[in-house]
Amino acid sequence: MEFGWKLFLFLSFLNAVIEAIDLKIATDRAVQIVSDKYLSIAIDTGIIRHNWERLNFSSPKVESLARALSPCYLRVGGSEADFMKFSPDTHNVRFYNQSDLYMSDYYDNKFVNFTMFSNQFDELNNFVTKVGWSLIFDLNSLLREGGQWLPDNAKLLMDYTSQKGYKITGWELGNEPNSYKHHIGYSISGSQRAKDYSKLHSLLNQYPQWRNSVIIGPSTTQLSKTSAEKYFTEFLQTGGPDIVTNPTFHQYYINGREATIDQFMDIDILNSLMPEINKGNKIAKHPPYGKTWLGETGSAYGGGAPGLSNTYVAGFMWLDKLGISAIGGLDVLIRQTFYGGHYSIIDDETSDPLPDYWLSYIYKTLVGRSVLNVTVDDPEGLVRMYSHCTNVKRSNYTAGSITVYGMNLGDDFKTINFPQYGDDVTLHVYILQPQDNLKSQSVTLNGRHLKLNEDFTLPNVLTPVTRTGNVSFPPQSFGFIVLPNFKAKACQTAYSYL
């Protein structure tokens, strides 16, 4: 019996050894250069309706977490942007009613008109200024008359913003217009939406500081559908290459209410993103169009999957999306959300960072702008790897270093070899694993539990395990491998310094 058990262990070990895979990186040239704000985030406009819920802009913890993600865009937008009117009046209520948090809007699909008061807008602007985020604000496009967008309320907001001296980086008009039929019962065509955006341009031209704003849209969703593809095409063809600085579409893998844990690690589901990116890039060809963004994206739509989208397992979708989108040529991903819903990266009660916060923070620390081609010789497709030049500025690695990142979706350890570089190549390994199980809200880095320091500063995450020649990548986990001082040709350019 005991011998049998030992034999089993030995065979498992042998099996692990056999399951070695080769990873090759093309280090001569970068195949894409992404924005320095590639990893960006969102807060849903619905949170404003609830007076920012429990998001405490004065909290030093929230401030520290936010600052550590800078530079990034904060997009404040979503379905409820189309139901919000700005008022220069002030109104001081703090919303704390748990039973009425913004999730209920999603679940009941009940969208009601509401007012954003100037003090609520002040809080937002003071916060983004403090933490160094670049704000993109989504305007109500359903204020209409005779089929045309009425820009009066947008003008009121811009006058106020201008008078206060707030720096808004970008603008957006409406949200997911190809779903209006479902949300509001009538449609606005892609060509009409282009006319609405022309009006937005005219309005912005009245303010010298916003003449060169970032303008994103049309924020179509479910690009896998022909109707969405048509909408996106019609909008761009009517508006031309300058109608938006960056064409956007939205993407979620699955429905939050029906999601299962297996879906978060399902190869076919993870693979469903690339065809959408290819479609988006084909419609909005760069040039002449600006580079395409995922203007809002997450794991599961409908506010996220409870108990999944804000746990360790969500990291597979997030990291794979970061990898695929960069290689696919997208310039920015706006992750739904920083705060709010079941897919937030900070906890909605304690504001503590969740696993996807840590993943995002480490990503920003180690991953630079220049994207390299990688091939992984894994017939099962369970090991998914991406590579960029290392972020030299944030990490203190030298120019020429390479970061490989990705995951092992399989149930066994996988040995990753780097045959190009011989048996003595130095590898700095950063493996993220859940504290307990895949649904854990705590994460470990090389076995060390990640948490904020007492004074809310971020802990040092540049604490690799050093390996020579190969890496034994644990089952059902993700992480980063840095090849330091590598002198990769593609990584000597200025882009890789960021």
Ligand SMILES: *[C@@H]1O[C@H](CO)[C@@H](O)[C@H](O)[C@H]1NC(C)=O
């Ligand atoms: C927000 O955070 C500040 C600073 O920690 C604290 O003084 C204040 O009570 C918090 N506000 C609420 C509503 O919890």
Ligand SMILES: *[C@@H]1O[C@H](CO)[C@@H](O)[C@H](O)[C@H]1NC(C)=O
């Ligand atoms: C919270 O909201 C629910 C539903 O809107 C309402 O029935 C309840 O009375 C509210 N509770 C408080 C303490 O205001």
Ligand SMILES: *[C@@H]1O[C@H](CO)[C@@H](O)[C@H](O)[C@H]1NC(C)=O
């Ligand atoms: C919300 O505002 C829009 C624009 O003014 C208006 O057309 C619509 O009827 C309003 N909806 C409700 C439920 O009041």
